[in-house]
Amino acid sequence: MSRLRRGWWWLALLLLVGVLAWVFAGRSQLATSSPAQRDADAAALHDPAIIARGEYLATAGDCAACHTARDGQRYAGGRALATPFGDVPAPNITPDPETGIGQWNFDDFWRALHDGRGRHGQLLYPVFSYTSFTKVTRDDALAIFAYLKSLPAVQRPNSEPGLDFPYNVRKSLLAWRALYFKPGVFQTEPAKSPEWNRGAYLVQGLGHCNECHTTRDSLGGIEQDRHLTGGQIPAMNWYAPDLSTQAGGGLAGWSAPDIVDLLKTGQSSKGAAFGPMADVVRLSTQHMTDADLQSIAVYLQSLPPRAPAVAAAPFKRAASHEQGGKLYAQRCADCHGDNGQGVAGIYPPLDGNTSVTEPTGINATRSVLLGGFAPVTAGNPQPYSMPPFAQQLSDEDVAAVVSYIRQSWSNQAGAVQAADVSTYRHTPID
Incomplete structure (x- = not known):
């Protein structure tokens, strides 16, 4: 609007x-x-x-x-x-x-x-x-x-x-x-464990995760029936993923240790923190106790499965797929692998990575343009980073390689357009 x-x-x-x-x-x-x-x-x-x-x-x-x-x-x-x-x-x-x-x-x-x-x-x-x-x-x-x-x-x-x-x-x-807005202090659920209630309190209240990880409407209000289902962060052009680990969720297949690892070190076997989330890990979650991080993981794992998306047109690869594959082999494969498998503990996987396949394509596009910089944490004091390609690749090249990544291996996400790349290229970083 x-x-x-x-x-x-x-x-x-x-x-x-x-x-x-x-x-x-x-x-x-x-x-x-x-x-x-x-x-x-x-x-x-x-x-x-x-x-x-x-x-x-x-x-x-x-x-x-x-x-x-x-x-x-x-x-x-x-x-x-x-x-x-x-x-x-x-x-x-x-x-x-x-x-x-x-x-x-x-x-x-x-x-x-x-x-x-x-x-x-x-x-x-x-x-x-x-x-x-x-x-x-x-x-x-x-x-x-x-x-x-x-x-x-x-x-x-x-x-x-x-x-x-x-x-x-x-x-x-x-x-x-x-x-x-409905004011009210968090109320525990007696049927749930103390660990679950602690995680719910941190996620819903002090951690204010809903403020980024939920869609907002045209008036800037949070759609309460879409709790933690993911959404584009207003005015920042990053996409905060759905946080359910169940079928259809943005963290589908993530274990509790995967969640704790990401929040503690900025890196897990499923992916790495980058963009705004890297700052959250650096400034906040890495300093939290293991017990609190485990409680957060328990709560997130209790989020329900997500309903399948409305049926769309049959999956069709972008016309630039071959060009994108060549660029991927030249620029990306040495670190992320020929099959997008990454290197455990060093370079995040791209195959099955929900930050790559999120609905908008913003995160992968901006990572190619700006680079990927995992946070420096006590648990990962010298993280590997990804160089920016904004000066080396045109809008068409970025669209081709991002579309290739989003449509290869097990990934079946929508293609990215060069016009969108141009928009994200000129979006302020902070």
Whole structure:
């Protein structure tokens, strides 16, 4: 849907705001803690054990990834988060009293995390993933707040969002929230194991995996009935795969050790982390405990099988298949093998690799253009990388070799067009 049509949708929704405001405003406000609770919260902010747990939880939630500008000071904000509606800069969350959260108390922080409202009650843009963070428990939120308050204060003023009308009208978020946001802390399922519940809590809440691995509609809302079924990351031109390991899933055939290996080291027998996921592994998941990673794997393995895609036209190889095969033999086979089998622990396989066969072809195309760089981790401190070919191959060549990879061996995915390669070639990296 075009920006113009999305704008008309928003204008129509704005007409609902007057009605929705009084319906939802009361439900959205959180009660303020009692004086005794506030005193207990304030005391907890100085507890070394709580601060240490908060550091772990902030790392598991990958908070620094958004709240740290490139070459900037950690948690001091300034990174512009791209959306289809404009850029939203992440704020400073160090305890600076003027530009950070130095004047915030825990009630303020809890309201932001759980209800998506700022210190003064203003509605926060959902580029801050409160749609997932609402599931974080109060104790965990307090620990994260204690850690953030323990950081050195950095004075760095916050920038205003670069959103056009009508997206810059915060009150219009009342309508958006009515459609897409339901606040509520994660509730355990008694019939499931503690390990499953821990994994569900991390994936659904703190890890906010749904924010990338689920399709969004034209208004930027997550389609709740498509939980973790994969989707194109808005404004980034990467595809986050379906996370089911069952039949039809994006991780079909992955074992629990495969999942743990990828999250811990950036590499597994099934593939390697690259693009945005490489940063997630580098900054977040490699630092998580083996028990938490195992819990995540248990939860992902419980996701249901996926329904077969709607029957399409019979599989037909691209006309450029022969040309693509020659390019593959020249540029790719030395590392990835004549049959796309890869080299265990070094070069990822391409045959049966769902990052290669995902619906759009974006990931394979951008990897050929930009190169493939696995994250440096404690478990894989010197990963092998793939050189970029953007300067060596034309759009037609890239389309041919990517189509060949997507349509060889056991792979039967759609061909990639040269026009799409041109689009991805000119997409900003960050």
